[in-house]
Amino acid sequence: METTPVRRESIGLMIMTITEGRWTGPIWDTHLHLDPNGRGVSAAKDFANAGGTHLCLVHKPGFPSNLPESINAVKQAYIGTLEMANAVRREVGIDVRVILGPHPVVWEKQIHTLGLEKSSQLHIDSVALALEYCAEGQAVALGEVGRPHYPVSDEIWDAANEQLEVVMHMAAQADIPIQLHVEDNGAQTNAELAAICDRSxxxxxRAVHHYATANVGESFTHGLSSSVSMGKDSLSTIMETYRHCSSTWTMETDYLDDLSRPGAVLGPKTVPKRTQALVSNLLGTIDAEQTEDLLHHVQSIWPSALYGEIDP
Ligand SMILES: [Zn+2]
Incomplete structure (x- = not known):
């Protein structure tokens, strides 16, 4: 397809452009995990080789058997994630933003081993520690926090929601965005989360629904931001709903870097690939300038607003 290259000066000195139907600006995967016992840096290389430029590296909880039972153990685990980020910066040369936090599933599992009180205290202490790393500039967001994605007792469900409100309040006080791991109950889930946001x-x-479905319309998201899981079917839903977005959305894989489950999740090349596919879909319906404008929001303005400006 013939397209006129469009250029625009933007954040910093970076020039955004679509040339010959391809996006040549930044490409963010806003939720990915790397494991020192998995592919680690080489998975990040795949992302970069496919055209990826920015990664949100999200702390990986030690499922299923390596769950930290003290704040000191949590700290060691956070340091492991910070070191992984440094290794990727050094060896791959891409921009890595770290997201630290205690996983809600770890909290739920540890209720049955440590008890509700101890597990909850460890969770809140881990949030506070993650926010300290954010304050120091070593991390940019809190996550993944949220609530269990599977059925739990009423008592645990109520505790999860009360705790989430406290966690959101802590994030609001610190002016730090959060990435949410939650159950998949469609618009109902988002409506409930939005209410907790408002109370907190x-x-x-600033509350990013991670592993979000591709419906980015206001009536579905209730104004939460979405980190959209970019599976094969995501593009058609984005094309149907992006005009009705009142919040912000970005793209993710939730790559797990688990050698025992290859193919269980999206691979690290997925977001760069889908970004280019989105461009060609858009160019079939709107002009190059409008396409560039949307890409500019999804791959630069919105992730920068959440996770920090892009270095020129
Ligand atoms: Zn994740």
Missing amino acids: GLMRK
């Missing part, structure tokens, strides 16, 4: 003082936009 956290702006809905």
Whole structure:
């Protein structure tokens, strides 16, 4: 397809452009895990070789058997994630933003081993520690926090929701965005989360629904931001809903870097691939300038607003 190259000066000195139907600006995967016992840096290389430029490296909880039982153990685990980020920066040369936090599933599992009180205290202490790393500039967001994605007792469910409100309040006070791991109950889940945001003082936009479905329309998201899981079918839903978005959305794989489950999740090349596919879909329906404008938001303005400006 013939397209006119469009250029625009933007954040910093970076020039955004679509040339010959391809996006040549930044490409963010806003939720990916790397494991020192998995592919680690080489998975990040795949992302970079496919055209990826920015990664949100999300702390990986030690499922199933390596769960930290003290705040000191949590700290060691966080340091492991920070070291992985440094290794990727050094060896791959891409921009890595770290997201630290205690996983809600770890909290739920540890209720049955440590008890509710101890597990909850460890969870809140781990949030506070993650926010310290954010304050120091070593991490940019809190996550993944949220609530169990599977059925639990009423008592645990109520505790999870009360705790999430506290966690959101802590994030709001620190002015730090959060990535949410939650159950998949469609718009109902988002409506409930939006209500907890409002009670806690956290702006809905600063609460990012991770592993979000591709419906980015306001009536579905209730104003939460989405980190959209970019599976094969995501593009058609994005094409149907992006005009109705009132918040922000970005793209993710939730790559797990688990050698025992290859193919269980999206691979590290997925977001660069889908980004280019989105461009060609858009160019079939809107002009190059409008396409560039949307890409500019998804791959630069919105992730920068959440996770920090892009270095020129
Ligand atoms: Zn994840």
